[in-house]
Amino acid sequence: MIDGEWRYDVEQIQSDEEGEFERDTTSFREWIAGTRRGPGDIVEDGPEPEAGRYHLYVSYACPWAHRTLFTRAVKGLEDVISVDVVDPVRKNEGWEFAPEKPGCTEESQYGFDYLREIYAEADENYTGRVTVPVLWDKEEETIVNNESEEIMRMLDSGFDRTGEERSDDTVESGTRSDPGAIAENDVDLYPEGYRAEVDDVIDEIYPVINNGVYRAGFATSQDAYDEAVTDLFDALDRWNERLADQRYAAGDRLTLADVAMFTTLYRFDEVYHTHFKCNEKPIADYDHLWPYLRELCQLPGVEATLHMDHVKNHYYRSHPDVNPSTLVPVGPDPDFFAPHGRDDLPGGPPADLA
Numbered sequence: 178m179i180d181g182e183w184r185y186d187v188e189q190i191q192s193d194e195e196g197e198f199e200r201d202t203t204s205f206r207e208w209i210a211g212t213r214r215g216p217g218d219i220v221e222d223g224p225e226p227e228a229g230r231y232h233l234y235v236s237y238a239c240p241w242a243h244r245t246l247f248t249r250a251v252k253g254l255e256d257v258i259s260v261d262v263v264d265p266v267r268k269n270e271g272w273e274f275a276p277e278k279p280g281c282t283e284e285s286q287y288g289f290d291y292l293r294e295i296y297a298e299a300d301e302n303y304t305g306r307v308t309v310p311v312l313w314d315k316e317e318e319t320i321v322n323n324e325s326e327e328i329m330r331m332l333d334s335g336f337d338r339t340g341e342e343r344s345d346d347t348v349e350s351g352t353r354s355d356p357g358a359i360a361e362n363d364v365d366l367y368p369e370g371y372r373a374e375v376d377d378v379i380d381e382i383y384p385v386i387n388n389g390v391y392r393a394g395f396a397t398s399q400d401a402y403d404e405a406v407t408d409l410f411d412a413l414d415r416w417n418e419r420l421a422d423q424r425y426a427a428g429d430r431l432t433l434a435d436v437a438m439f440t441t442l443y444r445f446d447e448v449y450h451t452h453f454k455c456n457e458k459p460i461a462d463y464d465h466l467w468p469y470l471r472e473l474c475q476l477p478g479v480e481a482t483l484h485m486d487h488v489k490n491h492y493y494r495s496h497p498d499v500n501p502s503t504l505v506p507v508g509p510d511p512d513f514f515a516p517h518g519r520d521d522l523p524g525g526p527p528a529d530l531a
């Protein structure tokens with residue numbers, strides 16, 4: 178979109194002269210007041226957390242949007258933050274609403290047909306890509322933020338208490354269920370003592386795993402592809418070892434680092450392995466990554482966020498440069514609900530999810 182106008186001549190997939198995929202930075206970057214943005218960094222100024230005020234625009238196909246849905250689910254924010262779901266297949270018009278399709282919804286705020294109209298509503302001169310996820314403020318009628326890493330942090334800590342900063346004392350004494358709190362449960366995905374590690378893991382896995390699969394799949398030179406795939410499988414091998422005796426990505430507790438890891442692993446065997454040519458090995462062949470992935474799928478609330486039909490339809494049918502026939506492969510249909518066998522490792526899911 179350029180100056181608020183939809184442009185049909187902008188490449189769907191952008192790469193530089195070396196054939197390396199380039200991801201644009203996002204532009205709406207407000208934070209909900211009270212969010213813990215980093216260790217020792219709580220947002221003071223920003224829109225206030227309130228039940229019913231915020232709305233998410235997502236695609237069930239998108240790993241970045243899935244981070245926000247996963248966090249919303251394990252935090253029990255389903256009744257606090259509403260969601261609209263786009264058509265998984267993205268064509269020339271960009272993300273579109275197609276309420277007649279299974280799992281898709283209408284655009285509930287204005288009855289729009291396209292997600293780009295939401296961007297134009299927020300900024301009539303918007304220039305940039307029209308991406309999901311979007312966190313929308315119904316009161317101010319604008320986009321709060323469209324960067325998934327930031328939205329997942331807001332959903333994790335921004336809705337725990339109103340009008341008061343969340344302090345470690347209140348978390349530890351368990352008073353987060355006080356009347357001021359909006360979140361249904363005491364799940365804390367950015368716990369004290371783990372924060373620096375969570376941030377390190379999120380930063381470490383972004384270029385090689387989360388964006389790594391895209392670097393492989395959207396590379397337009399052999400060198401760029403080779404480098405991306407090498408980085409990706411080196412990282413997966415390393416993580417497989419780490420998860421042999423460590424239950425979660427940042428230690429013995431479920432954190433935002435697992436959310437970031439999860440949404441890429443979930444799509445791997447069905448999509449990235451084939452469509453993005455990340456085919457050295459499927460996740461199902463890893464002794465520890467595969468049970469780890471199954472455990473995360475089986476956490477209460479998470480199953481409702483899993484929509485492999487949207488995932489497969491999106492990738493195989495929205496990138497004609499990568500898959501010109503747009504045919505969707507039948508397999509391999511991994512069983513995400515087979516027992517995970519990780520209960521003997523130290524730690525476990527938060528008490529409210531156990």
Ligand SMILES: N[C@@H](CCC(=O)N[C@@H](CS)C(=O)NCC(=O)O)C(=O)O
Pocket residue numbers: 189203238239240241242306307308309310323324325326
């Ligand atoms: N940095 C963004 C990336 C989001 C993103 O790239 N979403 C994809 C879907 S998986 C999208 O909407 N792409 C549309 C486009 O780039 O035109 C985030 O993490 O939130």
